[in-house]
Amino acid sequence: MSTADLVRLTLALLLYAVSMLGAVIVTGRVVRRRRARHDARLAAEARPYLMELTGGDADVREPLRRLAALDRRRWKAVQPSATSLLGKVSGHAHAALVRLFEERGIARDALCDLTRRGAVRRAAAAHVLGLMRHAEAVPALVRLLADRNPEVRAVAARALGQVGAPEAAGPLLECLAEGGRVPFDLVAQSLIRIGPAARPALGRALAHPDPAVRALAAEVLGLIGSVGSVAALVRALSVDPSVDVRTRAARSLGRLGTPACLAALTDATGLAHPQAVRAEAAGALGDIGAAGAVPALRALLPDYHYRVAHNAALSLTRLGPAAEAALREVAGGALGVRAAGHAREALAVLALAEGRLARPAPAP
Amino acid sequence: MSAAALAASGAVDAPAVLDALAGGVRWLLAACSGAVVVYFVCVNTSYLVLIALAAWDSVHYHRRLAFTGYDDIYANPLNPAITVIMPAYNEEAGIVEAVRAMLSLRYPAFEIVVVDDGSRDGTFERLREEYGLVEVERVLPDDIPTRGRVLSTHVPAAGPTSLLVVRKANSGRADALNVGINFARHPLVCMVDADSLLDPGSLLSVAKPFADDPLRVVATGGVIRIANGCEVVAGRVTKVRMPRSWLVRIQVIEYLRAFLLGRTGWSRLGGLLIISGAFGLFRRDVVVEIGGLDPDSIGEDAELVTRLHRYMRDRGRDYRIVFVSEPVSWTEAPSSLAVLARQRRRWSRGLAELAWKHRGMFGNPRYGRIGMIALPYYVIFELCAPLVSVSGLVLVPLGVLVGAVDLAFAGVVMLASYGYSLLVAFVALAVEEYAFHRYTRWRDLGAAALAALAENVGYRQFNAWWGVQGIFAALRRTKQVWGVMTREGFSAQGGPAGGKKR
Structure with a gap:
């Protein structure tokens, strides 16, 4: 067979393949639509019984x-x-x-x-x-x-x-050890669903050698409102070697909001702590909503790190008249230009929330 | 000693030398013509492989759809929040609709940051009127260095609508995105075009890989489809239709083959190099670590992804960049040759500049599949394709003219080569029909088949020419110009609504 014949044969095969593909596309569409119509009809016949079954009637024997x-x-x-x-x-x-x-x-x-x-x-x-x-x-x-x-x-x-099985809490937490066999957020959601029954396992997990397990425990204890775990979380916030664990402990303490949380979070905004922990602690102080945090937050407004100063300013918008007065003072330049910018931004947020910023007039 | 010199010296017979020379030229032309054919067989075969991988990915996706747990993502309090960044330049025609559509996306926690990049039309005024924007001071974080000066920041006066509008001096799309990233409050940043129309579940879909593999996934890209001809209601594509223009219909086939199936295939191979600027989701901390988008790059989206690969591999970090094939972002494709030419020159130039900037990764085992497979593929089969194509268009007729190539043989080879391209397009159509079946009307299916046929007649050749122009522009390092991108906008009937985009 010459090269020209081979090329002609190739061309013929290609045309055949294209035609067959065209036929497959058309046939596939026809079959799919027919099947979808048939399934829809069958489902429609049974749907009233399904609605009756889940409608809340006490007697469901007939639809069942x-x-x-x-x-x-x-x-x-x-x-x-x-x-x-x-x-x-x-x-x-x-x-x-x-x-x-x-x-x-x-x-x-x-x-x-x-x-x-x-x-x-x-x-x-x-x-x-x-x-x-x-x-x-x-x-x-x-x-x-x-x-x-x-x-x-x-x-x-x-x-x-x-x-919602409490006995699953321990194995779920162990999934995160050594690189994590299951995504962090997914395990957290399952533990939240198990709820207070998972508390003993979560408490133990705060001392787990793997930082991912400790981080998850710190996060979930706050989300399930475990006030009894405040002392353990305060300890994690102060001494845990993992920044992630400390950050999540700060967030949880903000959610739990007891007096012990206020003191620990105020301390965590200090320069001795990593920037991520300080920023999270500044935000968590706003979640607690205690006016006692105002001096510490005010002092953070000139902070060199944007997130620390920004979170502190936003937290001050949630702490009442004393905080607003502090913001006004700082906006006037009491702590420098940088702090004044954050304070003015926070005051604008307050003004927006209270509807004090006038809507612009419609264009003529 | 050269043949001409030999002839001049009388050492050999001059006509014999000229005959030998002509024979050599004929042989060279025949060899080049053959090489061109082999090259295009390789290009189309690579497409077939990528489409096969995409088909496998689609089967994988659909078999798992029942238990993927999208509702759980919605309910999870730890689900990462997203900042959607929308740079806008002279988008008066569609900006309000685009923002409204973005605000109604299905995702538990997200904010929209519109960066008005020094628009000279009423882009900002339209937003101000619609959302009652008021100016508020915002301290600009300096995570990423930016060029264009921020003029003002605005939020809606009424209620806590999660919208921030930033006005800045014009400095280009990449810099506008960097400003948006600086203002972003959330851990994930989604970059979209102001004329993109996202499917309602788009954010949930592109964020899913981050929830599934939070430690490794650093970026995800969503598929881009063409909205021309589709029915759009309140910023949503409600009925998918084939466009009326044949030029755009051909682009639908091209997007399907190269952007949807090609990128899905690359994602399967772990070699995704391009995430379209029209729809991509990134981890903010990683984007900040690498210094944001390169404002000097005309293909800033692909450059960002390549740099991400480079950065992560240089540091030996385990990571993934994933492509999500459904749902989608819809965009308006050029409907005139002039606009299409500008777009293709820009793409070609962007790829050339990217390949040059990251030439150290080319064939370098340190960069794994990216350095050894993806980047060489893009250079050999994407960047060089216009050069080879134009060479073929010149050499084959020349070979026929000088008798180096038989006319009938050349004709059959050309038909076979087009037949192979057609086969690839039909395989792509078959995958679309079985996996996505977006085009429900029979006439749209017919139009798609005809567009696949028409793609080979003129469209590919023009594309190749524009590609060559883009490569030469990159070589000459002429001033980068995005060019005026005429937009017709969207309307309820899919008809033109006016408006222009730079």
């Missing part, structure tokens, strides 16, 4: 019986809506949906799927069990925190939070 008896094809069409509802409803509606899922054997199948070979299958199973808040799944979900696939680990961590 109807939905449990749906054949495989019809259930497949309505399952996405049912699963989506499971994550959005609570109380009786959630209990009714869980019953439906159990009657259809979904919980049983999902428990089996947790150990399947395919990562997508394991993750999907963990997702459904989490939405069902299936307490029996907790040991298996805890084991999945060490899964080889990061997506499976993440879904398992989220599911444990949704189940």
